[in-house]
Amino acid sequence: MIITGGPGSGKSVIALSLLGEVSERGYSVLHATGSRSFTETMRRVVAKGSTRMKAMFKYFNNFMAAKPNDLDVLICDEAHRIRETSENRFTRSAQRTGRPQVDELIHAARVPVFLLDEHQVVRPGEMGRVADITAYAQSLGLAVHQVDLDAQFRCGGSRKYEEWVLRLLGLDGEAPEVWKGDDHFAVSLTESPYELEAQLRAWLAAGYSARITAGFCWPWSSPNGDDSLVADVRIGDWARPWNVKGDRAVGNAPASALWASAPGGFEQVGCVYTAQGFEYDWNGVIFGPDLVYRDGRLVTVRSASKDPALTRKGVSDEQADQLIRNTYKVLLTRGMMGTAVYSVDPETQEFLSGLVTM
Secondary structure (H helix, E strand, O other): OEEEOOOOOOHHHHHHHHHHHHHHOOOOEEEEEOOHHHHHHHHHHHOOOOHHHHOOEEEHHHHOOOOOOOEEEEEEOOHHHOEOEOOOOOOOHHHOOOOEHHHHHHHOEEEEEEEEOHHHOOOOOEOOOHHHHHHHHHHOOOOOOEEEOOOOOOOOOOHHHHHHHHHHOOOOOOOOOOOOOEOOEEEEEOOOHHHHHHHHHHHHHOOOOEEEEEOOOOOOOOOOOOOOOOOOEEEOOEEEOEOOOOOOOEOOEOOHHHOOOOOOHHHOEEOHHHHOOOOEEEEEEEEOOOEEEEOOEEEEOHHHOOOHHHHOOOOOHHHHHHHHHHHHHHHHOOEEEEEEEEEOOHHHHHHHHOOOOO
């Protein structure tokens, strides 16, 4: 099964409902993702301390040695994050076979279920696309059933806004257009990072969830010696730290995996790797210098990115362009009630002002 849908279309709601329903009927079932933040949040929030339930949430690379059809159902949530292979620098030499990760996942269960959004591929080596999964399954003689959620189910957010974002970023082949509004979703352009933060902080004070994210265009330092975070994201005299790097809270800042959901996360700027897979009521996005408006269109500037994944050899400029655009697609579509944006680049800010009312 392949289930596709954009942000807010209900993929993870369906994944968790399916996990519970299949388990209650007595079938063997596990939930897996390629995201540490997402999996750790599921173990903490959904499992609620239950050792048995925690064990139901796995990672894609946990199935390298799985026996064929060992499970009845394997639910692969956030399947756009499937890698070419499960191997990494810690993999033992005996397991270094080059076997595709999708092969491991397909063979691990009688019914593998993949839930994905192709526009959320943000790292080199991620290959969770409908065509790739379908082709591989069919090469094994397996039938593939696909369901598109976009036309059937919305659990929040705005389909009109998602389409506007796709046009803005040039991801659907159409030209950007003016935001014409949606009764269920608010979009605004702020004049400074101070205004962006103030706007979201007001919603937070009113009892809503809110977070600020940014393109990966600033260094990401380790904590100071006094266990405080470095304010790496600097725009003029406004400065805030990135979310915590690791699994341990730093002061009042939650661990990386819990940035989107735990108290204290608003005080740090989130990156795509901690925001992906999560949603909050109000969303703030800072456009960095890696995506700017020039000569009538938005263009990517790979050299402005500080993302180590884009600086390594073997990643072409074309791939980097797609990954940067997908990154902003993820960041811009985390809000369920509204999104506020700001660009550090004056020409880009002016371009956005022609599309969104301040």
